Amino acid sequence: MKNNKTIKWGIIGLGNIANQFAADLLLLDDAHLFAVASRDHGKAIEFAKKYDCLKAYDSYDMLFKDDQVDIIYIATPHDSHAELSIKALENGKHVLCEKPLALSYKDAVRMVEASKKHNKFFMEAFWTRFIPSVQEVLAKINQGIIGDVKHIKADFAFYADEKQGGRLFDKNLGGGALFDIGVYPLFLSYIMLGIPKEITAKSIDHKNGIDLQTSMILQYENAQAVLHASIISESDMNATISGTQGHIQLNSPWYIADGYSVSKNGNEENFSLPNLGTGYTHEAIECHDCIRNNQIESQLWSHQNCLDLSKITDEIKTQIGLEF
Template sequence: MKNLEKIKWGIVGLGNIANQFATDLLLLEDAELTAVASRSSFKANDFAQKYNCSKAYDSYEALFADEEVEIIYIATPHDSHAELSIKALEAGKHVLCEKPIALSYSDAVRMIEASKKNNKFFMEAFWTRFIPAVKEVLKKVENGEIGEVKYINADFAFRGSETENLRLFDKKLGGGALFDIGVYPLFLSYILLGNPKEIVAKAIKHKNDIDLQTSMILQYEKAQSILHSSIVFDSDMKATIAGTKGRIELNSPWFVADGYTLYIDEEKEAVISLPVLGKGYSHEIIECHNCIRNSQIESQFWSYQNSLDLSKIVDEIKIQIQLPF
């Protein structure tokens, strides 16, 4: 690790998730936070000072033009993901774009086309795909340890505040439960069972038309997933994957699980501990570094096609619950 040249990062959009990401970035010896950007110069300077970053910009375009920066983490609200990712790719930067990739499937297609055209690495930041517990559970399912998967149950719910979590309730920014957190349980179903044959979704809406909570059933040939997301109540955020021989329960909160429990024929077979590094974002950063060093413009673990498939699933739900995006 010490012999590797540092990969230089820029961060665009300096909210809560960017703070968590930057904290994990500092844990990696082969990563350097080179520049950050916000529409507010005060916010940019404060963030840069906090994370020992030498450059702070008050415009995203200025960061895109910085020749020292190699890869940019897009952590702005959902509605700007497509525009900013494409601009960064066209400026010759690799891009890690926070999930959801975009507010529409057509925008997701444009982003991936920009990556291919400019021959630059691009990945949607589905950090959960790279945490040790999820990687190991995927292998166990693929190896048939719980038999044929028949049922998945997962939710992501917390109590948001219209005064403290303004972005969550802002229709213009792509707020609401589905795009902010509903993509997580959908992701779990997708990586285990693939594209569903049928989707049924129902939502309870806010007065401004965003979804406050959304329930989803994904129907497969021989399996079903029952999934839920909400920004108006707290849940235990566990996930269960049940098969013909046994089941796996991911520790809560499952999307950053530090382990899981394996049951075979209703007997507790193993309780496995697999802590994440830092807050859990480190693992996707390591994947970005590996891809860049190997001249790959997409990850084999969360590929262009994976992002497009998930975006299409979300688009179908968006139509069914009549979101205005």
């Protein structure tokens, strides 16, 4: 694919996240939202009009078979990620799949294998990995600016009203705190410290079997991460990385931080790094770069990174007795 060619996107699953992603695509000169699909054709038509999109399908298969679409963003509920991603790859499409990649490590492996088999780019849509603040903080930590990292504290929590319904409380759609938002603090610990030696997790469960709140301690050789996810309580959405020579705090909400602070020797220095749009632009740019360079995976969030995080999440799922 030539570097100056506009990359044509398709979107499957037209909910809130898809709306934010589509709005961010409009900010990129080399991106074109070309087609969308929903089993509700009226919803697809409305979405397409809103974002100046040429085609609106009432069938996912029709979008898969559209030979003008380069890459498909899959933003459906968690339970369908694996099958839709694999089907898109089988139809010769590059794929950006919303997190969590799948509801089991076994399915995540199948998705990566499909990418390799069909030689198509595939990435989990962990947008936080690509925002400027996280990129810069990770670089500074690797440079040793706060010494050796010994402790990470991160949470992602909000109160959701079950009476309003929705997928968060729907077990059939992969609802609950761990898979919807718990993967964020797990991701932060993973990119900073890697794979833990030991995991301890406890949850508060719903009567239908999903986890409403889960707290996790990840034990490393010489460090710990204390993480929390909840859909029944509020939090400050802070993330702090503490080392032997200081600490770094990502601005709240940390998963879409617009800056960070470094505290050392009693002094604090603040850094401002606004995101482009909501922040989904940065992962879209990474997709473009990889596709143009004929890469089937990103070096910043690789297939192995996706699988590692899936395996960590799977271990916690087992510990808290979560079954889908």
